[in-house]
Amino acid sequence: GAVVSQHPSWVICKSGTSVKIECRSLDFQATTMFWYRQFPKQSLMLMATSNEGSKATYEQGVEKDKFLINHASLTLSTLTVTSAHPEDSSFYICSAQPLLAGFSYEQYFGPGTRLTVT
Amino acid sequence: QKEVEQDPGPLSVPEGAIVSLNCTYSNSAFQYFMWYRQYSRKGPELLMYTYSSGNKEDGRFTAQVDKSSKYISLFIRDSQPSDSATYLCAMSANSGGSNYKLTFGKGTLLTVNP
Numbered sequence: 001g002a003v004v005s006q007h008p009s010w011v012i013c014k015s016g017t018s019v020k021i022e023c024r025s026l027d028f029q030a031t032t033m034f035w036y037r038q039f040p041k042q043s044l045m046l047m048a049t050s051n052e053g054s055k056a057t058y059e060q061g062v063e064k065d066k067f068l069i070n071h072a073s074l075t076l077s078t079l080t081v082t083s084a085h086p087e088d089s090s091f092y093i094c095s096a097q098p099l100l101a102g103f104s105y106e107q108y109f110g111p112g113t114r115l116t117v118t
Numbered sequence: 119q120k121e122v123e124q125d126p127g128p129l130s131v132p133e134g135a136i137v138s139l140n141c142t143y144s145n146s147a148f149q150y151f152m153w154y155r156q157y158s159r160k161g162p163e164l165l166m167y168t169y170s171s172g173n174k175e176d177g178r179f180t181a182q183v184d185k186s187s188k189y190i191s192l193f194i195r196d197s198q199p200s201d202s203a204t205y206l207c208a209m210s211a212n213s214g215g216s217n218y219k220l221t222f223g224k225g226t227l228l229t230v231n232p
Contacts, residue, residue, distance in 0.1 A: 004161070034219075041126060043206065043222040044162070093161050107220065109154075109161035 003027055004096050006110035013084055013117055021079045021113045023094030029074035030096035034107065035067070038091040050077050074099065084117045091115075121145050124207055124223025133232050137194040141207035141223045144188065148209040148221075151183050153192045156204045156225065165205075166192070197230045204228070 003026040013019050023033060032051050036044040048069050050056040056069035068080040077096075081088055091114050095107040124141045131137055139153075149170055154162035166181045168174045168190075174181045180193040190209075194201055204225040 006161075041224070043122075043124075043224040044220075045222075046219055049219065091159075095161075106167075107164070109163070111161045112159065114159070 002098065002108045004094065004108045004110040006092075006094060006113050008113060009111060010114045011116070013115070015085055015117055016083055018080055018082045019084055019115060021081075021092055021094075021115075023077045023079070023096070023110055025075045025096040025098075025108070028096075028108075029099040030077075031074070031099050032097040033071060033077040034095045034097075035069060035077075035079050036093045036095070038093060038112070044093060047079075081115065084115070086117045089115055089117045121221050122207065122209060122223045125226055126224050128227040128229060130229045130231060131197055133197060133199060133230055135197050135230070137197050137201070137228060137230075139192040139194075139205050139207075139226050139228070141190050141209075142188055143190075143209060143221075145209075145211065145221075146185075146188070147211035150210045151181070151190050152208040152210075152220070153179075153181055154206040154208060154222075156206060158203075162206055197228075199230045199232050202229045 005024045007022045035047045038044045047062045048056045048058045050069045050071040052071045052074050058064045071077045091112050093112040095109045097107050122143045152167040153165045156162040168181050168183050171183045171185045178195045182191045204227050206225040207223040208220040
């Protein structure tokens with residue numbers, strides 16, 4: 001149980017285009033979903049927190065107009081990287097917090113999406 | 119000073135060895151402490167979590183938290199090649215409401231050699 005999927009797993013796009021990444025909780029409902037970015041040999045950096053039906057809360061330094069988050073349902077959140085540039089190339093990982101969490105900080109992570117902007 | 123410091127390694131040990139992984143932190147408000155395992159090109163998987171100070175054991179894994187020293191550890195006994203992965207510590211402050219943000223260490227790359 002507690003499976004989170006991400007699609008696509010790997011995407012290459014040209015500079016200036018937009019890319020949408022989907023995050024789905026497959027066997028549970030998630031009150032909150034989180035989006036992280038991970039550069040090689042670096043830790044996961046939280047980008048934003050989203051709750052179903054609400055606007056996402058972005059971390060300091062993350063451009064909300066560039067990284068659009070839509071939390072459409074209790075099982076789906078999307079991250080759209082608009083006007084992508086090579087510096088946006090990274091590993092993007094989502095996590096989902098179950099509606100009935102066993103403990104307050106319980107999160108399940110997706111497998112990640114590797115974005116390469118050329 | 120970063121909130122969470124973790125030696126990135128790499129750490130290489132023979133099969134059967136006891137592995138010790140550590141993190142230090144500076145934010146005294148952290149109360150929840152977690153260890154995640156991340157295989158290459160995969161998302162992190164929760165191994166253990168601990169609230170406040172103390173020890174917690176689960177099979178071959180033991181998590182320790184020393185809040186007075188702001189130091190947490192993960193011990194792996196009888197390490198196996200399948201334990202080869204990056205281990206990330208994560209922690210969170212009990213700030214109430216719905217603030218469940220995690221702060222991660224950089225991760226330690228562990229290789230267990232057969």
